[in-house]
Amino acid sequence: MLKKQGFVFLLMAFLLILVNPMKSSAEIVDLTGGIKNEYTYEEYVFILGQPMHFTAKSKDIKVTVSEKKDKITETYKIKMNSTNGATLDRTVTYTYNVSNYDAIGQSTATGEVTKYSEKIKYQDATIELKDYQMSKSHITDKRPASDYTSGNSVVRKTYEIKYKGGQTQNVIVHGSGKDASYENFWGAAETQIMEYTFEYPNDTVGTVTSRVSYTKSRTLNYEENLGSLASFEGGYAVNSESDTISQYVYDLPKESGTIEFNAEYMPKVERLIVPKFRDLSAHWAKPSIDKLYSLGIFDDKANFFSPNTPMSRYDFAVAIGKAIDLRVEVGGTTKKKNSAPTIFKDVKRTRPNYEYLVAAYNKGVVNGVNATTFNPEGNLTRQQAAAMIVRALGMEGRAPDPGYTTSYKDDHKILNYARDGVYVITQLGIMNGSQGYFNPSGTLTRAQAAAIIERVLEYLENDLKQNYRDDILFFEY
Structure with a gap:
């Protein structure tokens, strides 16, 4: 029997809007700490001061999303069971008003609950949500390589506990929280x-x-x-993985403790094309070059990569555009070879991968040497590469206020347009100087450029993940 003095310690439960307010595939299903994979969903609620584990199969979670102008409506229905015989039914509908600020590449989403029903049945009691208020808002900064989102939530819930004998009790739950996220082609x-x-x-x-x-x-x-007698020794494969970890730390009148659990999705593997350059067998940058070619970031048709020749401004701009997965338009149904606009008088629209230059230019990743000229065959300098990469990552605003100096001995040689890029790219560990010098006007070889782009990918794959999981969970809180 569930005694009436045994108050229900129930985690509030409403579903979280997505990492990006305009998307509809959240993997953190709600604000209760519940987690899922392609098979099951699980969360904990706290009844009588101790954890109660609820689970559901994927088929028992139904999600519908509709978009109309600047409004998103999401409805979630879920039915769960506990090993002690308890059942939980929940239906939630959220309405979000989305405001887009295209001029600065940002959007905000402010949401409220328009429908919420929740009922738990356990032994001789029925626990039902009677009142609910929520205020939730996100801001998303849409940078070329990644979307960055930060949000806040405030909630208040009142549950009514009805016993078969007619007695009733109320439990009021106050909640507040924060969330942070990023999403790009390489990870989230x-x-x-x-x-x-x-x-x-x-x-x-x-x-x-x-x-x-x-x-x-x-x-x-x-x-x-x-x-061993194959035409190639080996090649690269892309492994796609995702997981969720969850932790509850509770201090309740009847019990205190910590619960940790996780869920993993089935990984996926995709084999890539095999490079066959004949001038890289003993070159130090071969692994980097092979990776980028396998990914299609480099698409040289010849059997020779020429790793020690200078990297051109055009080839580097295209490679950065592909590395951060810039979306491009390649003419659609028109009969023209390329319908992209002319942006520089010295770059023909029929040039291979021209659409990536246009996309990079439109996103503010690349600039010309002047208003009308790009100098596509010009040798890429170290400060030009630093500026392009940091603009692609959207991190140029993380440099100090104007007037600062970098720690390099040749700081006075860094041009103003590249100063923020040199400072930030050094902080990120993507590029570094030698013996205290950055050598901003030094020319990058194709091999050096490949190694730098590989570090950009590692930053997008690993560094952001560590910062948004480990640094937040284990250091800041």
């Missing part, structure tokens, strides 16, 4: 931290902190060919 991470305070009829108070983090990543692994 979303981390959410919620803190709850529970008010009970006997004036006792309990607290629960929920930490949950979802990540997905695409990593490259070299796979040797099992056949």
Whole structure:
């Protein structure tokens, strides 16, 4: 029998809007710390001061999303069961008003619950949500390589507990929290931290902190060919993986403790084309060049890569555009070879991969040497590469206020347009100087440029993931 003095310590439960407010495939399903994979969903609620584990199959979670102008409506229905015989039914509808600020590449989403029903049946009691308020808002900064999102939530819920004998009790839950996320072609991470305070009829108070983090990543692994007499020794494969980890730390009148659990999705593997350059066998940059060619970032048709020749401004701009997966238009149904506009008088629209230059220019990643000229065959300098990469990552605003100096001995040789790029790219560890000098006007070889682009990919694959999961979960809180 469930005794009437046994108050329900129930985690608030409403579903989280996505990493990007304009998308509809959230992997952190709600604000309760629940997690899922392609098979099951699970979360914990706290009844009588101890954890109760609820689970559901994927077929028992139904999600519908509709978009109309600047409004998004999401409806979630879920039915769960617990091993102690309890059942939980929940239906939630959210409405979000989205405001786009295209001039600065940002959007905001402010949401409210327009429908919320939740009922738990356990032994001789029925626990039902009677009142609910929520304020939730996100801001997303849409940079060329990644979308970065930060959000806040405030909630208040009132549950009514009805017993078969006719007695009723109320539990009030207050919650507030923050979440941060990024998403790009190479990976994504979303981390959410919620803190709850529970008010009970006997004036006792309990607290629960929920930490949950979802990540997905695409990593490259070299796979040797099992056949020793094959035409190639091996090649690269892209492994796509995603997982969610969750933790509850609870301090309730009857019990305190910590719960940790996780869920993983089935990984996927995709083999890539095999490069066959004949001038790289003993070159130090061969692994970097092979990776970028396998990914299509380099698409040289010849059997020679010429690693020690200077990298051209055009080839580097195209490679950066492909590395960060800039979306391009290639003419659609028109009969013209390329319908992209002319942006520089010295770059023909019929040039291979021209659409990537246009996309990079439109995103503010690349600039010309003047208003009308790009100098596509010009040798790429170190400061030009730094400026392009940092603009592609959208991190140029993280440099100090104007007037600062870098730590390099040749700081006075860094041109103003590249100063922020040199500072930030050094902080990120993507490019560094030698013996205290950056050598901003030095020319980059094709091999050096390949190694730098590979580090950009590693930053997008690994560094952001660590920052948005480990640094938040284990250091800041």
